[in-house]
Amino acid sequence: MYMTYVADSPSLLKESRPFGVKINISSEFRPTWLVRTSDMERVPGTEAIHGYCTLSYSWNYSGDIFPGENGKYEFFDHGKHRIIFKKNIKKRNGENDEGEEQEKEEQEKEKADPSSFLDHHEIKEVKFEQLVQQVCKDFDIDYIWYDKICIDQNDKAAKHAEIARMHKIYQNAFYTVAMIPEMAIPDKFKDTSLTWKDSFTTITGGDFTSITNNDEVEEKRDIIKKCLVDIGQSQWLRRLWTLEEAIMSNYIVFVGRNTHLWDTHRMASAARSLGFDNEISDNLFELKGRCDRYSANFILRHAHARSTTKEHDRAFALGNIFHNLMDVKVDYGLPLDTVLSNFYSDLIEKDLSVLCFGKARDTYKSTIKVIHHLPSWTGIEGAHVSRELKSQLKDQEIQGIIKIDRRKKVGTKRDDDDDNDNNEIQKDRLHLNNIRFIAAKPRHFPLVKEDLNIPFKTPFDTTMDHRLLQIRDIGTEITHYITELTSDPVQHEKMDRQMMESVIPPGRHHPVTFLSLMEECDECMILDLPFSMGVKSPSSRIYPVIRKVEQNGQGGDSSLYKSIGVFFFRCRSFYLHRRPKFSKFTNDVREGSFVIV
Structure with a gap:
């Protein structure tokens, strides 16, 4: 043209x-x-x-x-x-x-x-x-x-x-x-x-x-x-x-x-x-500027919605953006799966916000999820959170938690290869060690989507504009809530009017909870890996969510897990604490290690 x-x-x-x-x-x-x-x-x-x-x-x-x-x-x-x-x-x-x-x-x-x-x-x-x-x-x-x-x-x-x-x-x-x-x-x-x-x-x-x-x-x-x-x-x-x-x-x-x-x-x-x-x-x-002020989730959200002539460039272009975190060798002769796998593994070792993604809205058009067979924790099946995230863990804490096993076999058949040996493909595994978590049962909102389309007045315009309002918008679709983190659950069934506001005011000790999950499950694990959304949202935290994977009867391996979304948590006590513990809200806090594929 x-x-x-x-x-x-x-x-x-x-x-x-x-x-x-x-x-x-x-x-x-x-x-x-x-x-x-x-x-x-x-x-x-x-x-x-x-x-x-x-x-x-x-x-x-x-x-x-x-x-x-x-x-x-x-x-x-x-x-x-x-x-x-x-x-x-x-x-x-x-x-x-x-x-x-x-x-x-x-x-x-x-x-x-x-x-x-x-x-x-x-x-x-x-x-x-x-x-x-x-x-x-x-x-x-x-x-x-x-x-x-x-x-x-x-x-x-x-x-x-x-x-x-x-x-x-x-x-x-x-x-x-x-x-x-x-x-x-x-x-x-x-x-x-x-x-x-x-x-x-x-x-x-x-x-x-x-x-x-x-x-x-x-x-x-x-x-x-x-x-x-x-x-x-x-x-x-x-x-x-x-x-x-x-x-x-x-x-x-x-x-x-x-x-x-x-x-x-x-x-x-x-x-x-x-x-x-x-x-x-x-x-x-809001993209221009120093790349070291952007978290991985923010960049990946934009990158996964863009296209490139050569698929290798998905790693090489992003490697340039994250040059302060990693050294990506440009070599178009390497297999594509190897190049992409190495990039995501190197990135998550430096920035755990890679895990912060959820269900994509209809307006988010990914260009990568149907192309590559990558681990669930890379987030290519969903949409990363649109806000700038900052880990509430210290660097030494992160280094003690995370480990990557490169190119391990996973008990999942590749869709385009019926003859694959033992029906297994090779993917990098993410090991998260000795992490606090809570087990929760996702619950659907009783609201229908149309209930959220209401007139909204912008600060600069007195005209009414019909658009879908979000609660502290994180760029993903809100799908569920939980009640496990408080002994005095928020009455979500009565939140239909509150959800019409741009912000739901949480109580001092009783949080408001939301999840953005890419798939249904009876039980999920919310990992105590907190991320804040900057000074504009001091009362909010985001946590990664995983679930156990069915291994098709294959034994001889420890339990495997899959990343399926994020947990969004709002409570006024977050104003006063850099990292409030789950134990503040519930007695059912456990500790475990997970292998995410």
Whole structure:
């Protein structure tokens, strides 16, 4: 597929470029190769004395793609990308009054007669490199890095080495240009020069005390919302490598067909004010930054919903994101199951939040669960919790609890291999040793799903919006509750009105409990591995849930268990204790060791 780009397009919001985004950075790191944008020649990275930028895009839009031999893809660029130039465009410097007046007249004519767009523009068909060059010219970028040119695709050793340090390449760039050809404003709409003060009025429909019903404001509001939706539905937001690039970037500018938008915290607030749910807002605006502040569950939630051309890249791209926790060797010659198994095993040894997943909602579309045979504890069958989690255990406690057995046989038949020896496949086993737990019986809520769809008023908008409310939304479907953790159970049968609120206020000593389970079971084990959800939810904890596995009559092995979801626990006493013990709420606390497959 091919892109169209209107040269010298306006910003969707005026003054949206972050202050000081292009200054001399202190880092001396440079990629091996960069592209000099004046002539689009590949040059040594050391030539960029004052720094460089990076490009992020989906390969789907770089030209024609065809499947080749050995699972590889062939790319052909027939020069069908389009750059649209304005005729008689005013010069950036030294424009006289007469020229400015002429420019205004041309804009007024075009605005009055949108059908005359082509009369005021010329179209040039170019190759991808020329389109990139024009974008760089518009943003005053002297040097840029992008994989198509800066990674030697024919040199295996050089390619693997460059992929292994892509996190450094994006971290040390001024900013990243994300190509979003799906994003566009109507050709007839020209007034995008809103200040931040104006944009607040536009986005929220007025200040906190009044509402503006101006048609022009509504039009601008709709256009901003459309552009955010365009980004949210773009190919760029569905690819795994662009996830890494977004997380590692200092700043991102989304460049569309005829407008651009800087990714800032202001726009994150705008997205929520416009009615976007947390899932879209997090996808769009809260991925960039230092990767060491993200827990494993948060990254895996996004990664499992994205696709990649080469399945090995599921480990290699994520290995770059978690470079501070592990060292992933890039080797496309290794078997895929081995590469993925090694990645998840290395990750969970460093971050137990891998276990924090539950039943996926209908809106969550996984791209991995039907592809690979991985252990249950990797969470690929469900959806990881969307909140940032922090373990309440000390590092030395975690090291004493966890152990991985690599590639052990498991008594489960592979669906696509009836002749598998002893009907067993090899998977890494997770050993959790000497852990406190409680056995619980999951109970269904008496509520029906439709009962949760009620009018809800946002803090910034007085209009009513019908959407499914969640209790301290963790991004998964709530399926069950339990009564085992208190001698004075919450009357869940009477919670139908309470569940209509955004937050259920728990008692000081009597918790509110929820589970998100991927399958039904008569009894489950809630492991005393507590995770908090940050300062915004000090009264809440999340715990992994497992159940015993039927072993089809095979003996000679200890009991095996399967990860099936999470337990969500709210109690006011959590305000006062970093890690309240289960024994505070029930006398039936046990200790055991588990082998999870």
